[in-house]
Amino acid sequence: MQTGRNDIDDMIVHEKMQAALEYQSEAWADGRADGIEPEIIADAALVLAMRETIRIHGEMGAEAMLDSLRSRMLAGEFSPERTVQ
Numbered sequence: 001m002q003t004g005r006n007d008i009d010d011m012i013v014h015e016k017m018q019a020a021l022e023y024q025s026e027a028w029a030d031g032r033a034d035g036i037e038p039e040i041i042a043d044a045a046l047v048l049a050m051r052e053t054i055r056i057h058g059e060m061g062a063e064a065m066l067d068s069l070r071s072r073m074l075a076g077e078f079s080p081e082r083t084v085q
Contacts, residue, residue, distance in 0.1 A: 028041055028045075050062060053065055
């Protein structure tokens, strides 16, 4: 029974992530429409994300997240050429 609960929880997290990515994409498009360069939008998004991560998890938690992101980046997870199947 617990396995089914974890699957449902994972699905909910996945759906929330998809919704959050859509919100971020809309904000990105709005910034671009206002003439803000992509590099500035990206930097602002990372600054805000780090501030919130540190607020929620502290500096050690933020550092762990950065380590995880680094590994995922090096694995190609965020590459624009990557196709998800």
